Amino acid sequence: ESSPESGNGYTLASVREALVKQEDTIIYGLIERAKFPSNSHAYDKDYAAIKGFCGSLVEFVVKNTEALQAKAGRYKNPEENPFFPEYLPPSMVPSYPFTQILHPGAASININKSIWKMYFQEFLPLLATSGDDGNYAQTAATDLSLLQAISRRIHYGKFVAEVKFRDAPQDYEPLIRAKDKEGLMKLLTFTSVEEMVRKRVEKKAAVFGQEVSLNGEEEDNQKPKFDPSLASRLYQKWVIPFTKEVQVDYLLRRLD
Numbered sequence: 001e002s003s004p005e006s007g008n009g010y011t012l013a014s015v016r017e018a019l020v021k022q023e024d025t026i027i028y029g030l031i032e033r034a035k036f037p038s039n040s041h042a043y044d045k046d047y048a049a050i051k052g053f054c055g056s057l058v059e060f061v062v063k064n065t066e067a068l069q070a071k072a073g074r075y076k077n078p079e080e081n082p083f084f085p086e087y088l089p090p091s092m093v094p095s096y097p098f099t100q101i102l103h104p105g106a107a108s109i110n111i112n113k114s115i116w117k118m119y120f121q122e123f124l125p126l127l128a129t130s131g132d133d134g135n136y137a138q139t140a141a142t143d144l145s146l147l148q149a150i151s152r153r154i155h156y157g158k159f160v161a162e163v164k165f166r167d168a169p170q171d172y173e174p175l176i177r178a179k180d181k182e183g184l185m186k187l188l189t190f191t192s193v194e195e196m197v198r199k200r201v202e203k204k205a206a207v208f209g210q211e212v213s214l215n216g217e218e219e220d221n222q223k224p225k226f227d228p229s230l231a232s233r234l235y236q237k238w239v240i241p242f243t244k245e246v247q248v249d250y251l252l253r254r255l256d
């Protein structure tokens with residue numbers, strides 16, 4: 001039951017359930033980041049001028065936090081993918097026997113560079129209101145936890161692809177051998193599931209982002225913590241397409 005060849009309890013239903021739970025983490029992350037204004041100095045390499053470090057304050061926070069978390073074992077879990085893998089020290093803690101269901105080729109898939117670019121260049125300007133309150137370190141910390149949640153969700157595509165492959169190897173194998181990316185993309189796509197995901201994410205964003213007061217009348221006039229349609233936009237434009245890209249990348253390596 002627990003050999004690497006068996007499914008180890010992973011099914012399409014269970015991986016989808018995991019994705020639903022990760023939506024919560026992403027939405028909490030959006031709420032936390034939206035508490036701060038844009039704080040553009042946090043992203044400015046010239047502003048930071050940190051001794052012995054070349055890069056912005058957010059890069060400084062992310063690289064150093066990832067290094068600490070790597071020592072504490074974070075990246076031993078195949079669900080976790082660092083943004084700066086080239087700077088990571090080894091884990092210093094006893095290893096845990098994480099269930100290994102993925103093909104070893106999964107380890108070489110990391111699209112965090114694209115996620116990073118999307119987040120800072122395209123998404124963050126939509127989420128953060130303009131302004132500067134000086135809380136650059138705190139802002140960078142919220143960026144990192146939101147980025148980690150988005151990255152985990154997107155790279156979970158490896159697990160999604162693995163269970164889809166196991167459910168129908170006869171359908172996937174010829175496309176993999178032919179390196180038919182378009183055919184694979186079509187086969188792994190479920191538009192009705194995607195639509196449900198987008199709708200649920202927007203609804204969760206509206207519910208979680210609601211101001212809570214004890215006077216029922218006030219609630220209607222309260223501004224939400226962030227625009228809920230941004231959450232579904234994030235999913236539609238980036239999270240879902242990136243997840244599918246990871247699935248295709250994974251499947252292309254599946255028979256190596």
Ligand SMILES: C=C(O[C@@H]1C=C(C(=O)O)C=C[C@H]1O)C(=O)O
Pocket residue numbers: 016160188189190191193194197239240241243244
């Ligand atoms: C993740 C899956 O694969 C695809 C990507 C989806 C997503 O990122 O939400 C949803 C449906 C599929 O088109 C899935 O089938 O659940």
